[in-house]
Amino acid sequence: MVVSDSTARRYxxxxxxxxxxxxxxxxxxxxxxxxxxxxQGRLITVLEHLVGNRDLAEDLTQEVFLxxxxxxxxxxxxxxxxxxxxxxxxxxxxxxxxxxxxxREVRLQTHDSARSGARAMEAVLAAxxxxxxxxxxxxAEMRDVVRMAVGALNERQRLAVxxxxxxxxxxxxxxxxxxxxxxxxxxxxxRARCRLREALQPYLEHGERPAGEGNGGD
Amino acid sequence: xxxxxxxxxxxxxEQLVAYxxxxxxxxxxxxxxxxxxxxxxxxxALRWLDGTWEMLDRLDRQEADEETARSTLEMIAxxxxxxxxxxxxxxxxxxxxxxxLAAGALVAASLAGFLAVSWLAPGANRQLLEDLPVLENLDxxxxxxxxxxxxxxxxxxxxxxxxxxxxANEEN
Numbered sequence: 420m421v422v423s424d425s426t427a428r429r430y431x432x433x434x435x436x437x438x439x440x441x442x443x444x445x446x447x448x449x450x451x452x453x454x455x456x457x458x459q460g461r462l463i464t465v466l467e468h469l470v471g472n473r474d475l476a477e478d479l480t481q482e483v484f485l486x487x488x489x490x491x492x493x494x495x496x497x498x499x500x501x502x503x504x505x506x507x508x509x510x511x512x513x514x515x516x517x518x519x520x521x522x523r524e525v526r527l528q529t530h531d532s533a534r535s536g537a538r539a540m541e542a543v544l545a546a547x548x549x550x551x552x553x554x555x556x557x558x559a560e561m562r563d564v565v566r567m568a569v570g571a572l573n574e575r576q577r578l579a580v581x582x583x584x585x586x587x588x589x590x591x592x593x594x595x596x597x598x599x600x601x602x603x604x605x606x607x608x609x610r611a612r613c614r615l616r617e618a619l620q621p622y623l624e625h626g627e628r629p630a631g632e633g634n635g636g637d
Numbered sequence: 638x639x640x641x642x643x644x645x646x647x648x649x650x651e652q653l654v655a656y657x658x659x660x661x662x663x664x665x666x667x668x669x670x671x672x673x674x675x676x677x678x679x680x681x682a683l684r685w686l687d688g689t690w691e692m693l694d695r696l697d698r699q700e701a702d703e704e705t706a707r708s709t710l711e712m713i714a715x716x717x718x719x720x721x722x723x724x725x726x727x728x729x730x731x732x733x734x735x736x737x738l739a740a741g742a743l744v745a746a747s748l749a750g751f752l753a754v755s756w757l758a759p760g761a762n763r764q765l766l767e768d769l770p771v772l773e774n775l776d777x778x779x780x781x782x783x784x785x786x787x788x789x790x791x792x793x794x795x796x797x798x799x800x801x802x803x804x805a806n807e808e809n
């Protein structure tokens with residue numbers, strides 16, 4: 420990647436994590452440790468919801484930091500540090516999901532992700548419409564319902580949602596990570612949020628009426 | 638980077654989401670606000686889009702954890718040690734290869750230089766070789782004033798021990 424001097428200067432001045440990474444490039448172990456402490460939790464959070472598995476998310480996070488370490492000598496500040504880091508994370512996660520999907524195809528010939536996504540969404544809708552047995556509205560259930568709704572999004576929608584929600588990244592930064600234009604991210608996020616609304620609105624309506632808060636929008 | 642929209646979404650909802658995300662230009666934001674002021678359905682949609690987005694705060698978040706960080710750093714340190722060991726073990730072979738390449742390059746450069754000089758500047762040696770028969774008999778030539786007399790002597794192979802094979806062949 421070609422990075423102009425003015426771009427490098429802008430990111431170096433504006434982003435303290437870029438400055439830390441430049442220290443890592445000069446073999447500072449302290450700076451590397453600081454970056455791990457700052458970003459490890461954030462990476463695990465996004466990756467866990469992206470791949471749907473905590474252990475895999477931790478492994479991928481370690482792989483991301485290993486790639487950062489191995490590529491330190493060629494690092495150039497051409498973006499915010501978090502954008503650069505989550506681009507690496509996206510590549511690592513995509514590879515992992517691809518190889519997992521290949522393994523799954525071998526094991527279960529009838530399985531396909533679209534159908535599993537549809538099943539997850541049906542489960543959310545069933546939960547939200549009161550069709551689930553012994554339905555109890557509590558925090559744990561709500562968390563599971565939200566997790567299912569996010570899990571029912573396709574991979575690209577899910578990543579865009581997670582980066583927007585947890586990392587509060589702009590459309591331009593998310594686009595850089597996902598190699599899409601800001602306009603494409605705008606459409607992707609709008610579609611994702613409409614799907615989340617379709618899944619979660621009935622749940623919220625059914626869940627809150629008994630409490631008498633009238634949040635259902637009658 | 639692809640400019641193609643990843644998926645189509647109804648325009649008003651796309652604008653509402655971008656409005657909530659603070660991604661609209663001031664003029665676009667003003668238009669959305671005008672639309673919201675007169676459109677109850679759009680207000681409802683905005684409220685639900687915002688409310689369901691807030692529900693994502695229920696998802697688990699991993700806090701910074703020193704133990705996990707230490708485990709990552711240990712893994713990286715082990716990888717770094719392996720890297721150093723690999724570089725060290727590869728060093729002698731690499732050094733020998735480097736010397737071999739340097740020596741090869743030197744030989745090639747010398748050869749190329751020699752050929753170039755030979756080709757571009759035939760030089761004095763070749764001229765000396767051509768003049769050798771004359772030089773060897775220079776004293777005898779100096780005694781003679783007439784060139785025809787010299788040619789006659791040559792025909793009679795007086796200079797038969799000359800190094801010039803062509804002259805001898807001519808006589809034969």
